[in-house]
Amino acid sequence: MDNTLSNLEKLIQKQNEILVLFSDQLDSNIADTLIVGLIVAVGSAISAYGFNYLHWHQTEKKKNKLSVVSSLSILIREFEDLSLKYWLSDATDDDPELCIKIKCRHLLINRYVNQYIQLFSGSEHAQIVSLFSNLIYDKVTGDDFESRSRVRSISKATSIAKLCSDVAARLNEDAITL
Amino acid sequence: MATINVSKDFSPDPIGRYRTDSNSSGEAFREDVLRPAIEKLGANEKLTIILDDGVESYGSSFLVEGFAGLIKHGYVTKEKLLTILEFSFSDADFCFYRDKIIQYIKDAKYSSQPYSPSSK
Numbered sequence: 001m002d003n004t005l006s007n008l009e010k011l012i013q014k015q016n017e018i019l020v021l022f023s024d025q026l027d028s029n030i031a032d033t034l035i036v037g038l039i040v041a042v043g044s045a046i047s048a049y050g051f052n053y054l055h056w057h058q059t060e061k062k063k064n065k066l067s068v069v070s071s072l073s074i075l076i077r078e079f080e081d082l083s084l085k086y087w088l089s090d091a092t093d094d095d096p097e098l099c100i101k102i103k104c105r106h107l108l109i110n111r112y113v114n115q116y117i118q119l120f121s122g123s124e125h126a127q128i129v130s131l132f133s134n135l136i137y138d139k140v141t142g143d144d145f146e147s148r149s150r151v152r153s154i155s156k157a158t159s160i161a162k163l164c165s166d167v168a169a170r171l172n173e174d175a176i177t178l
Numbered sequence: 179m180a181t182i183n184v185s186k187d188f189s190p191d192p193i194g195r196y197r198t199d200s201n202s203s204g205e206a207f208r209e210d211v212l213r214p215a216i217e218k219l220g221a222n223e224k225l226t227i228i229l230d231d232g233v234e235s236y237g238s239s240f241l242v243e244g245f246a247g248l249i250k251h252g253y254v255t256k257e258k259l260l261t262i263l264e265f266s267f268s269d270a271d272f273c274f275y276r277d278k279i280i281q282y283i284k285d286a287k288y289s290s291q292p293y294s295p296s297s298k
Binding site for chain 1: 193194195196198199200234235236237238239240242271274278281
């Protein structure tokens with residue numbers, strides 16, 4: 001951005017030098033009109049560039065936000081499915097695979113939650129999403145997680161589903177209002 | 179300064195709460211590695227726990243039993259434990275686990291019951 005502005009300044013300077021050369025050869029009234037016209041044209045070009053830059057910046061920011069919200073929504077949905085499958089059955093031989101998937105999904109959720117908090121800092125949703133990452137980790141990987149004597153827990157599964165649905169709904173709101 | 183590398187000094191796969199769950203449970207980590215290391219510390223000496231370097235992730239059940247269990251069984255006060263422990267990791271994702279361990283220690287309560295090993 002700084003380079004571009006510096007180049008534009010150099011361009012304007014060169015144009016002024018050319019105009020001075022022209023003005024020496026032309027009638028002074030014509031030269032004045034020409035100079036004013038060129039200054040207006042260059043000013044307009046710079047303004048147009050500035051507006052374009054701002055628009056591009058806003059569009060990129062919006063795209064980035066949408067991408068994080070979308071990825072987070074998908075991860076939370078997958079995490080919810082895996083967690084419900086785990087807590088709605090007694091201990092089985094498939095547990096290690098599910099446990100690995102659950103822990104990895106949570107790490108990824110946490111990574112995206114950190115990005116979300118940066119992009120939506122100060123918003124009510126940012127606080128809720130941050131709290132969610134902590135709560136859901138304790139809820140899903142606490143108690144008898146990775147225990148060979150785990151028994152199914154409908155109440156825990158319901159609680160997990162509620163937490164995930166609540167955050168998913170808020171992320172949907174974000175996606176709509178962006 | 180004393181150091182525990184969870185992966186090398188204990189297991190690259192820390193899993194479960196009790197010994198009945200796995201050989202690399204939170205209970206096993208606390209009783210076989212963490213508690214002895216704390217007892218060997220000199221005055222004002224710190225204990226650094228290397229969380230990653232081979233470990234991919236932790237469950238809350240392991241972390242609660244492994245770290246907050248020290249308070250629960252009265253081995254050390256939470257204030258002293260928080261002063262002694264330092265955490266090291268190169269993977270930024272593990273910052274979450276460090277924060278959770280500190281939270282679990284702060285939330286831990288002394289159960290006033292002596293430790294009795296879970297049977298395997």
